[in-house]
Amino acid sequence: EPEVTQTPSHQVTQMGQEVILRCVPISNHLYFYWYRQILGQKVEFLVSFYNNEISEKSEIFDDQFSVERPDGSNFTLKIRSTKLEDSAMYFCASSQQGNTEAFFGQGTRLTVV
Amino acid sequence: AQRVTQPEKLLSVFKGAPVELKCNYSYSGSPELFWYVQYSRQRLQLLLRHISRESIKGFTADLNKGETSFHLKKPFAQEEDSAMYYCALRVYSNYQLIWGAGTKLIIKP
Numbered sequence: 001e002p003e004v005t006q007t008p009s010h011q012v013t014q015m016g017q018e019v020i021l022r023c024v025p026i027s028n029h030l031y032f033y034w035y036r037q038i039l040g041q042k043v044e045f046l047v048s049f050y051n052n053e054i055s056e057k058s059e060i061f062d063d064q065f066s067v068e069r070p071d072g073s074n075f076t077l078k079i080r081s082t083k084l085e086d087s088a089m090y091f092c093a094s095s096q097q098g099n100t101e102a103f104f105g106q107g108t109r110l111t112v113v
Numbered sequence: 114a115q116r117v118t119q120p121e122k123l124l125s126v127f128k129g130a131p132v133e134l135k136c137n138y139s140y141s142g143s144p145e146l147f148w149y150v151q152y153s154r155q156r157l158q159l160l161l162r163h164i165s166r167e168s169i170k171g172f173t174a175d176l177n178k179g180e181t182s183f184h185l186k187k188p189f190a191q192e193e194d195s196a197m198y199y200c201a202l203r204v205y206s207n208y209q210l211i212w213g214a215g216t217k218l219i220i221k222p
Contacts, residue, residue, distance in 0.1 A: 043212040056207040098208035
């Protein structure tokens with residue numbers, strides 16, 4: 001069964017450093033998403049991506065964040081200058097259409113020290 | 114404002130007992146609601162969506178628009194049901210999911 005794959009599973013970075021979280025969505029899916037979950041808090045929407053552009057972003061997704069689909073398979077989330085409060089589990093998801101089931105990756109735990 | 118509330122952080126029941134995980138929502142439009150489950154060390158996976166009206170792994174959930182609720186129920190809990198359960202609302206205009214805080218369900222033997 002096809003799955004959404006995220007790498008790495010755990011990333012530790014120093015405050016102020018750039019990080020790139022990688023995701024390989026399911027191959028025939030057209031909609032891609034990033035969510036995050038700070039420890040002990042709710043899962044929060046960050047951004048959705050369709051047709052090679054951002055379709056929606058939340059207030060959390062400020063200028064420090066960017067997403068890219070550099071080739072036909074990868075979908076990346078970049079945080080330019082990490083802050084302590086960026087420490088969270090980051091989930092990538094994809095869906096065939098916007099109104100169909102979203103499939104989630106295993107998550108990347110980002111720890112900013 | 115769009116909001117999903119799961120009032121119980123933790124629910125612990127004995128095997129064979131009925132289970133009800135509560136979910137209430139606030140949304141001005143026509144809601145589309147989901148239950149996701151996360152077993153230990155596994156990814157979030159869809160359990161139920163209200164429009165399909167299915168029973169999955171013995172779980173059911175009925176959308177009650179009058180009470181703005183979408184409670185998850187199972188008549189006889191099994192140990193393998195132990196997991197984290199999240200209720201989520203999909204916003205029609207942009208397809209993003211609004212999540213509840215989650216309920217950790219523990220089934221005691």
